[in-house]
Amino acid sequence: MTNTDSSSSQNNKQLRVLISGASIAGPALALWLGRYGYDVTVVERAAELRTGGSAVDYRGRVHRTVLERMGVLDQLRAHATDMGEQVLVDAEGWELLRLPASFMSGELEVNRGDLARVLYEASLPHARYVFGDSVRSLAEHADGVTATFESGESQEFDLVVGADGMHSMTRRLVFGEEREFRRDSGYFVSTFSAPNDLGLRDSGVLWNVPGRMVGLSNTLGKDGAMLVFHSPGLAYDYRDQEQQQRLVREHFQGLGWQVPAVLDAMDRAEDFYFDSISQIVMDRWSSGRVVLLGDAAWAPAPGGMGNGLAVVGAYILAGELARHSGDHRAAFARYEELMRPYVKTCQKQGSNAGPFLAPPTAKKLKQRNRIYKLLCGRLLSGFFDRLTTKGAEAVELPDYGRELPEMQDGPHPLTVG
Secondary structure (H helix, E strand, O other), X not given: OOOOOOOOOOOOOOOEEEEEOOOOHHHHHHHHHHHOOOEEEEEEOOOOOOOOOXXXXXXXXXXXXXXXXXXXXXXXXXXXXXXXXXXXXXXXXXXXXXXXXXXXXOOEEEEXXXXXXXXXXHHHHHOEEEEOOOEEEEEEEOOEEEEEEOOOOEEEEOEEEEOOOOOOHHHHHHOOOHHHOXXXXXXXXXXEEOOOOOOOOOEEEEEEEOOEEEEEEEEOOEEEEEEEEEOOOOXXXXXXXXXXXXXXXXXXXXXXXXXXXXXXXXXXXOOOEEEEXXXXXOOOOXXXXXXXXXXXXXXXXXXXXXXXXXXXXXXXXXXXXXXXXXXXXXXXXXXXXXXXXXXXXXXXXXXXXXXXXXXXXHHHHHHHHHHHHHHHOOOOOOHHHHHHHHHHOOOOOOOOHHHOOOOOOOOOOOOOO
Protein backbone atom coordinates (compact mmCIF):
# COMPACT_ATOMS: atom_id res chain seq x y z
CA MET A 1 0.00 0.00 0.00
CA THR A 2 1.31 3.44 -0.97
CA ASN A 3 -0.20 6.48 0.73
CA THR A 4 -1.31 9.27 -1.60
CA ASP A 5 -1.98 11.67 1.27
CA SER A 6 -1.39 11.77 5.01
CA SER A 7 -2.22 14.50 7.44
CA SER A 8 -2.64 12.51 10.64
CA SER A 9 0.29 11.87 12.96
CA GLN A 10 0.76 8.35 14.22
CA ASN A 11 -0.62 8.13 17.73
CA ASN A 12 -1.25 4.74 19.29
CA LYS A 13 -4.07 6.19 21.37
CA GLN A 14 -6.02 7.24 18.32
CA LEU A 15 -8.73 4.93 17.11
CA ARG A 16 -7.47 3.58 13.79
CA VAL A 17 -10.25 3.11 11.26
CA LEU A 18 -10.04 1.47 7.86
CA ILE A 19 -12.68 2.47 5.33
CA SER A 20 -12.95 0.23 2.27
CA GLY A 21 -14.33 2.24 -0.64
CA ALA A 22 -13.78 5.80 -1.88
CA SER A 23 -17.01 6.45 -3.74
CA ILE A 24 -19.52 8.60 -1.80
CA ALA A 25 -20.14 7.01 1.60
CA GLY A 26 -16.41 6.38 2.25
CA PRO A 27 -15.17 9.98 1.82
CA ALA A 28 -18.23 11.33 3.68
CA LEU A 29 -17.42 9.10 6.65
CA ALA A 30 -13.69 9.90 6.43
CA LEU A 31 -14.47 13.60 6.71
CA TRP A 32 -16.53 13.16 9.86
CA LEU A 33 -14.25 10.62 11.57
CA GLY A 34 -11.24 12.81 10.86
CA ARG A 35 -12.97 15.78 12.44
CA TYR A 36 -13.70 13.69 15.51
CA GLY A 37 -10.02 12.82 15.77
CA TYR A 38 -9.85 9.30 14.40
CA ASP A 39 -6.84 8.06 12.44
CA VAL A 40 -8.52 7.24 9.13
CA THR A 41 -7.27 5.24 6.14
CA VAL A 42 -9.41 4.86 3.01
CA VAL A 43 -8.49 2.09 0.57
CA GLU A 44 -9.94 1.99 -2.95
CA ARG A 45 -9.57 -0.75 -5.55
CA ALA A 46 -9.58 1.71 -8.46
CA ALA A 47 -6.29 3.29 -9.46
CA GLU A 48 -7.75 6.78 -9.02
CA LEU A 49 -10.89 8.54 -7.89
CA ARG A 50 -13.89 7.42 -9.95
CA THR A 51 -15.52 10.50 -11.42
CA GLY A 52 -17.97 8.96 -13.88
CA GLY A 53 -21.63 8.16 -13.47
CA SER A 54 -24.94 9.90 -13.97
CA ALA A 55 -26.41 12.79 -12.00
CA VAL A 56 -27.60 12.30 -8.42
CA ASP A 57 -29.99 14.41 -6.40
CA TYR A 58 -30.68 15.52 -2.85
CA ARG A 59 -34.05 16.47 -1.44
CA GLY A 60 -35.41 18.10 1.69
CA ARG A 61 -34.27 19.39 5.05
CA VAL A 62 -32.35 16.31 6.23
CA HIS A 63 -30.10 16.07 3.16
CA ARG A 64 -29.59 19.82 3.13
CA THR A 65 -28.69 19.93 6.84
CA VAL A 66 -26.11 17.14 6.62
CA LEU A 67 -24.42 18.64 3.55
CA GLU A 68 -24.36 22.03 5.26
CA ARG A 69 -22.81 20.57 8.44
CA MET A 70 -20.21 18.83 6.28
CA GLY A 71 -19.32 22.22 4.82
CA VAL A 72 -19.89 21.16 1.20
CA LEU A 73 -23.37 22.47 0.43
CA ASP A 74 -22.22 25.69 -1.24
CA GLN A 75 -19.65 23.82 -3.32
CA LEU A 76 -22.24 21.35 -4.52
CA ARG A 77 -24.63 24.16 -5.35
CA ALA A 78 -21.88 25.63 -7.52
CA HIS A 79 -21.84 22.31 -9.41
CA ALA A 80 -25.64 22.06 -9.70
CA THR A 81 -26.76 20.75 -13.06
CA ASP A 82 -29.75 23.12 -13.22
CA MET A 83 -31.46 20.38 -15.15
CA GLY A 84 -34.62 21.52 -16.88
CA GLU A 85 -37.59 19.59 -18.18
CA GLN A 86 -37.37 16.05 -19.46
CA VAL A 87 -39.52 15.11 -22.43
CA LEU A 88 -41.21 11.72 -22.59
CA VAL A 89 -41.52 10.48 -26.19
CA ASP A 90 -43.18 7.47 -27.77
CA ALA A 91 -41.54 4.70 -29.82
CA GLU A 92 -41.46 6.95 -32.91
CA GLY A 93 -39.94 9.85 -30.99
CA TRP A 94 -43.11 11.99 -30.80
CA GLU A 95 -43.55 14.02 -27.61
CA LEU A 96 -46.06 12.65 -25.12
CA LEU A 97 -45.54 15.02 -22.17
CA ARG A 98 -42.98 17.09 -20.30
CA LEU A 99 -41.75 16.21 -16.81
CA PRO A 100 -40.87 19.20 -14.59
CA ALA A 101 -37.29 19.55 -13.38
CA SER A 102 -38.06 18.65 -9.76
CA PHE A 103 -39.72 15.39 -10.85
CA MET A 104 -36.38 13.75 -11.66
CA SER A 105 -33.77 16.14 -10.24
CA GLY A 106 -34.96 17.00 -6.75
CA GLU A 107 -33.88 20.08 -4.84
CA LEU A 108 -30.19 19.82 -5.74
CA GLU A 109 -28.82 17.71 -8.58
CA VAL A 110 -25.11 17.28 -9.29
CA ASN A 111 -23.16 14.99 -11.56
CA ARG A 112 -21.86 12.04 -9.58
CA GLY A 113 -18.27 12.82 -10.58
CA ASP A 114 -18.53 16.36 -9.17
CA LEU A 115 -20.01 14.98 -5.94
CA ALA A 116 -17.22 12.42 -5.61
CA ARG A 117 -14.54 15.07 -6.18
CA VAL A 118 -16.02 17.54 -3.66
CA LEU A 119 -16.34 14.92 -0.91
CA TYR A 120 -12.86 13.54 -1.58
CA GLU A 121 -11.21 16.95 -1.45
CA ALA A 122 -13.16 17.93 1.68
CA SER A 123 -11.99 14.77 3.44
CA LEU A 124 -8.31 14.98 2.43
CA PRO A 125 -7.24 17.00 5.50
CA HIS A 126 -8.78 14.32 7.69
CA ALA A 127 -7.68 11.01 6.13
CA ARG A 128 -5.07 9.20 4.06
CA TYR A 129 -6.13 7.60 0.79
CA VAL A 130 -4.68 4.49 -0.81
CA PHE A 131 -5.69 3.83 -4.42
CA GLY A 132 -5.03 0.70 -6.47
CA ASP A 133 -5.36 -1.71 -3.55
CA SER A 134 -8.14 -3.57 -1.73
CA VAL A 135 -8.85 -5.76 1.26
CA ARG A 136 -8.08 -9.44 0.79
CA SER A 137 -8.86 -10.73 4.30
CA LEU A 138 -9.95 -9.52 7.73
CA ALA A 139 -9.09 -11.25 11.02
CA GLU A 140 -10.65 -9.84 14.18
CA HIS A 141 -8.98 -10.37 17.55
CA ALA A 142 -9.36 -9.01 21.07
CA ASP A 143 -7.55 -5.74 20.38
CA GLY A 144 -8.63 -4.97 16.83
CA VAL A 145 -8.73 -6.24 13.26
CA THR A 146 -5.84 -7.37 11.07
CA ALA A 147 -6.46 -6.34 7.48
CA THR A 148 -4.44 -7.97 4.73
CA PHE A 149 -4.46 -6.23 1.35
CA GLU A 150 -4.07 -7.45 -2.21
CA SER A 151 -0.66 -5.76 -2.22
CA GLY A 152 0.44 -8.28 0.41
CA GLU A 153 0.75 -5.77 3.23
CA SER A 154 -1.04 -6.24 6.57
CA GLN A 155 -2.05 -3.54 9.02
CA GLU A 156 -3.83 -3.32 12.37
CA PHE A 157 -7.01 -1.30 12.84
CA ASP A 158 -9.44 -0.78 15.68
CA LEU A 159 -12.47 -0.65 13.39
CA VAL A 160 -13.24 -1.50 9.75
CA VAL A 161 -16.02 0.06 7.67
CA GLY A 162 -17.21 -1.53 4.45
CA ALA A 163 -18.33 1.32 2.18
CA ASP A 164 -17.47 -0.64 -0.94
CA GLY A 165 -20.78 -0.75 -2.74
CA MET A 166 -23.39 -3.35 -3.63
CA HIS A 167 -20.69 -5.92 -4.51
CA SER A 168 -18.88 -5.31 -1.20
CA MET A 169 -15.84 -7.47 -0.50
CA THR A 170 -16.03 -6.45 3.17
CA ARG A 171 -19.55 -7.83 3.39
CA ARG A 172 -18.52 -11.07 1.72
CA LEU A 173 -15.55 -11.57 4.04
CA VAL A 174 -17.50 -10.94 7.25
CA PHE A 175 -21.18 -11.64 6.60
CA GLY A 176 -21.39 -14.07 3.68
CA GLU A 177 -21.84 -14.30 -0.07
CA GLU A 178 -23.63 -11.54 -1.97
CA ARG A 179 -26.41 -13.87 -3.14
CA GLU A 180 -27.58 -14.19 0.48
CA PHE A 181 -28.43 -10.48 0.67
CA ARG A 182 -29.07 -9.22 -2.87
CA ARG A 183 -32.68 -8.93 -3.99
CA ASP A 184 -32.83 -8.59 -7.79
CA SER A 185 -35.64 -6.82 -9.62
CA GLY A 186 -34.99 -8.41 -13.02
CA TYR A 187 -33.94 -4.99 -14.37
CA PHE A 188 -30.53 -3.72 -15.44
CA VAL A 189 -29.14 -0.24 -15.99
CA SER A 190 -26.23 1.09 -18.03
CA THR A 191 -24.89 4.64 -18.31
CA PHE A 192 -22.18 6.16 -20.50
CA SER A 193 -21.31 9.24 -22.54
CA ALA A 194 -23.17 9.60 -25.84
CA PRO A 195 -23.36 12.26 -28.57
CA ASN A 196 -26.01 14.97 -28.33
CA ASP A 197 -27.66 14.49 -31.72
CA LEU A 198 -30.95 15.95 -30.46
CA GLY A 199 -29.49 19.33 -29.56
CA LEU A 200 -30.36 19.00 -25.86
CA ARG A 201 -29.26 21.71 -23.45
CA ASP A 202 -29.69 21.14 -19.72
CA SER A 203 -32.60 18.85 -20.51
CA GLY A 204 -33.37 15.24 -21.27
CA VAL A 205 -35.50 12.86 -23.34
CA LEU A 206 -36.94 9.52 -22.20
CA TRP A 207 -37.90 6.91 -24.84
CA ASN A 208 -39.61 3.59 -24.21
CA VAL A 209 -40.70 0.38 -25.78
CA PRO A 210 -42.00 -2.42 -23.51
CA GLY A 211 -39.27 -3.57 -21.14
CA ARG A 212 -36.68 -1.07 -22.36
CA MET A 213 -35.87 2.59 -21.87
CA VAL A 214 -33.29 4.95 -23.34
CA GLY A 215 -32.71 8.28 -21.64
CA LEU A 216 -30.56 10.97 -23.25
CA SER A 217 -29.49 14.08 -21.40
CA ASN A 218 -27.24 17.13 -21.44
CA THR A 219 -26.08 18.66 -18.16
CA LEU A 220 -23.29 21.22 -17.73
CA GLY A 221 -22.19 20.53 -21.30
CA LYS A 222 -21.89 16.79 -20.71
CA ASP A 223 -23.92 14.43 -22.88
CA GLY A 224 -24.94 11.03 -21.63
CA ALA A 225 -27.20 8.05 -22.06
CA MET A 226 -28.98 5.78 -19.58
CA LEU A 227 -30.35 2.44 -20.76
CA VAL A 228 -32.67 0.28 -18.67
CA PHE A 229 -33.99 -3.15 -19.65
CA HIS A 230 -35.99 -6.02 -18.19
CA SER A 231 -34.46 -9.51 -18.30
CA PRO A 232 -35.32 -11.74 -15.30
CA GLY A 233 -32.76 -14.40 -14.46
CA LEU A 234 -29.98 -12.82 -16.49
CA ALA A 235 -26.54 -13.82 -15.20
CA TYR A 236 -23.48 -11.62 -15.65
CA ASP A 237 -20.02 -10.90 -14.25
CA TYR A 238 -20.00 -7.43 -12.67
CA ARG A 239 -16.31 -7.05 -13.56
CA ASP A 240 -16.53 -8.15 -17.21
CA GLN A 241 -17.23 -5.00 -19.23
CA GLU A 242 -17.11 -6.72 -22.62
CA GLN A 243 -19.77 -9.19 -21.52
CA GLN A 244 -21.92 -6.37 -20.13
CA GLN A 245 -21.72 -4.40 -23.38
CA ARG A 246 -22.74 -7.51 -25.32
CA LEU A 247 -25.77 -7.90 -23.06
CA VAL A 248 -26.79 -4.29 -23.58
CA ARG A 249 -26.41 -4.61 -27.34
CA GLU A 250 -28.42 -7.85 -27.41
CA HIS A 251 -31.34 -6.21 -25.60
CA PHE A 252 -31.42 -3.03 -27.74
CA GLN A 253 -30.22 -4.29 -31.12
CA GLY A 254 -32.64 -3.62 -33.97
CA LEU A 255 -34.59 -0.84 -32.26
CA GLY A 256 -35.17 2.52 -33.92
CA TRP A 257 -35.14 6.17 -32.84
CA GLN A 258 -31.64 7.16 -31.57
CA VAL A 259 -30.78 3.65 -30.38
CA PRO A 260 -28.26 2.67 -33.13
CA ALA A 261 -26.19 5.84 -32.50
CA VAL A 262 -26.35 5.25 -28.75
CA LEU A 263 -25.08 1.68 -29.11
CA ASP A 264 -22.22 2.88 -31.32
CA ALA A 265 -21.31 5.46 -28.65
CA MET A 266 -21.32 2.72 -26.00
CA ASP A 267 -18.46 0.91 -27.74
CA ARG A 268 -16.31 4.07 -27.58
CA ALA A 269 -17.28 5.30 -24.13
CA GLU A 270 -14.60 5.44 -21.45
CA ASP A 271 -17.13 5.82 -18.63
CA PHE A 272 -19.30 2.75 -19.27
CA TYR A 273 -21.25 1.50 -16.26
CA PHE A 274 -23.54 -1.51 -15.95
CA ASP A 275 -25.25 -3.28 -13.08
CA SER A 276 -28.47 -4.89 -11.96
CA ILE A 277 -31.15 -2.81 -10.28
CA SER A 278 -31.06 -4.59 -6.97
CA GLN A 279 -31.35 -4.00 -3.25
CA ILE A 280 -29.28 -5.32 -0.36
CA VAL A 281 -31.34 -6.59 2.58
CA MET A 282 -29.58 -7.61 5.80
CA ASP A 283 -30.67 -8.39 9.36
CA ARG A 284 -27.60 -6.62 10.75
CA TRP A 285 -24.98 -4.24 9.43
CA SER A 286 -22.27 -4.90 11.98
CA SER A 287 -20.31 -7.82 13.32
CA GLY A 288 -17.78 -7.21 16.07
CA ARG A 289 -15.51 -4.37 14.96
CA VAL A 290 -16.73 -4.37 11.34
CA VAL A 291 -19.67 -2.31 10.11
CA LEU A 292 -21.24 -1.66 6.70
CA LEU A 293 -22.30 1.69 5.25
CA GLY A 294 -24.05 2.83 2.07
CA ASP A 295 -24.85 0.40 -0.73
CA ALA A 296 -22.77 -2.29 0.98
CA ALA A 297 -25.44 -2.33 3.69
CA TRP A 298 -28.66 -1.41 1.91
CA ALA A 299 -28.47 -0.42 -1.83
CA PRO A 300 -31.96 1.10 -2.16
CA ALA A 301 -31.98 1.08 -6.01
CA PRO A 302 -32.58 4.13 -8.25
CA GLY A 303 -35.24 6.40 -6.82
CA GLY A 304 -34.39 5.27 -3.29
CA MET A 305 -32.10 8.24 -2.62
CA GLY A 306 -28.97 6.14 -2.24
CA ASN A 307 -26.60 9.11 -2.17
CA GLY A 308 -28.72 10.85 0.44
CA LEU A 309 -28.71 7.68 2.55
CA ALA A 310 -24.92 7.46 2.15
CA VAL A 311 -24.16 10.93 3.53
CA VAL A 312 -26.80 10.72 6.28
CA GLY A 313 -25.55 7.26 7.28
CA ALA A 314 -21.95 8.49 7.40
CA TYR A 315 -23.00 11.45 9.56
CA ILE A 316 -24.88 9.23 12.03
CA LEU A 317 -22.27 6.43 12.17
CA ALA A 318 -19.43 8.85 12.89
CA GLY A 319 -21.52 10.88 15.31
CA GLU A 320 -22.52 7.83 17.33
CA LEU A 321 -18.91 6.62 17.54
CA ALA A 322 -17.91 10.02 18.88
CA ARG A 323 -20.88 10.23 21.24
CA HIS A 324 -20.07 6.80 22.68
CA SER A 325 -16.34 7.61 23.00
CA GLY A 326 -15.29 4.86 20.63
CA ASP A 327 -17.47 2.13 22.16
CA HIS A 328 -18.21 0.48 18.84
CA ARG A 329 -20.81 -1.94 20.19
CA ALA A 330 -23.03 0.81 21.54
CA ALA A 331 -22.34 3.10 18.57
CA PHE A 332 -23.11 0.45 15.94
CA ALA A 333 -26.34 -0.51 17.73
CA ARG A 334 -27.54 3.10 17.85
CA TYR A 335 -26.52 3.66 14.21
CA GLU A 336 -28.70 0.75 13.14
CA GLU A 337 -31.56 1.86 15.39
CA LEU A 338 -31.61 5.30 13.77
CA MET A 339 -30.96 4.28 10.17
CA ARG A 340 -33.07 1.12 9.71
CA PRO A 341 -36.51 2.80 9.52
CA TYR A 342 -35.05 5.40 7.17
CA VAL A 343 -33.50 2.77 4.91
CA LYS A 344 -36.74 0.77 4.89
CA THR A 345 -38.67 3.83 3.73
CA CYS A 346 -36.17 4.59 0.96
CA GLN A 347 -35.97 0.97 -0.18
CA LYS A 348 -39.76 0.87 -0.45
CA GLN A 349 -39.59 4.00 -2.59
CA GLY A 350 -36.89 2.47 -4.82
CA SER A 351 -38.47 -0.98 -5.11
CA ASN A 352 -40.51 -0.03 -8.18
CA ALA A 353 -37.68 1.74 -10.03
CA GLY A 354 -37.28 -0.78 -12.83
CA PRO A 355 -40.97 -1.23 -13.71
CA PHE A 356 -41.50 2.53 -13.54
CA LEU A 357 -38.57 3.34 -15.83
CA ALA A 358 -39.18 0.49 -18.28
CA PRO A 359 -42.63 -1.12 -17.88
CA PRO A 360 -42.38 -4.73 -19.13
CA THR A 361 -45.53 -4.81 -21.30
CA ALA A 362 -47.33 -2.43 -23.65
CA LYS A 363 -50.31 -2.32 -21.27
CA LYS A 364 -48.16 -1.38 -18.30
CA LEU A 365 -46.29 1.18 -20.38
CA LYS A 366 -49.57 2.94 -21.17
CA GLN A 367 -50.56 2.79 -17.51
CA ARG A 368 -47.22 4.32 -16.51
CA ASN A 369 -47.63 7.14 -19.03
CA ARG A 370 -51.10 7.92 -17.67
CA ILE A 371 -49.61 8.11 -14.16
CA TYR A 372 -46.94 10.50 -15.43
CA LYS A 373 -49.65 12.72 -16.93
CA LEU A 374 -51.60 12.74 -13.67
CA LEU A 375 -48.55 13.54 -11.56
CA CYS A 376 -47.61 16.39 -13.89
CA GLY A 377 -51.15 17.75 -14.15
CA ARG A 378 -52.48 20.79 -12.36
CA LEU A 379 -54.41 18.90 -9.68
CA LEU A 380 -51.44 16.77 -8.61
CA SER A 381 -48.73 19.31 -9.42
CA GLY A 382 -45.91 18.86 -6.94
CA PHE A 383 -47.38 15.65 -5.45
CA PHE A 384 -44.48 13.44 -6.50
CA ASP A 385 -41.95 16.00 -5.28
CA ARG A 386 -43.68 16.22 -1.90
CA LEU A 387 -43.86 12.43 -1.67
CA THR A 388 -40.15 11.89 -2.34
CA THR A 389 -39.19 14.78 -0.05
CA LYS A 390 -41.25 13.20 2.72
CA GLY A 391 -39.29 9.98 2.25
CA ALA A 392 -35.99 11.86 2.28
CA GLU A 393 -36.90 13.39 5.63
CA ALA A 394 -38.03 10.16 7.31
CA VAL A 395 -35.28 10.18 9.95
CA GLU A 396 -34.69 12.09 13.17
CA LEU A 397 -31.35 13.78 12.65
CA PRO A 398 -29.22 14.03 15.84
CA ASP A 399 -27.05 17.05 16.53
CA TYR A 400 -23.51 15.88 17.27
CA GLY A 401 -22.07 19.39 17.64
CA ARG A 402 -20.94 18.79 21.23
CA GLU A 403 -18.82 15.85 20.11
CA LEU A 404 -16.76 17.92 17.66
CA PRO A 405 -13.32 18.93 19.05
CA GLU A 406 -13.42 22.61 18.04
CA MET A 407 -13.49 21.62 14.31
CA GLN A 408 -9.72 21.90 14.09
CA ASP A 409 -7.87 20.46 11.11
CA GLY A 410 -5.33 18.45 13.09
CA PRO A 411 -5.90 15.09 14.81
CA HIS A 412 -7.61 14.91 18.17
CA PRO A 413 -6.69 11.67 19.99
CA LEU A 414 -9.50 9.45 21.21
CA THR A 415 -8.71 6.52 23.48
CA VAL A 416 -9.81 3.06 22.47
CA GLY A 417 -13.00 2.04 24.21
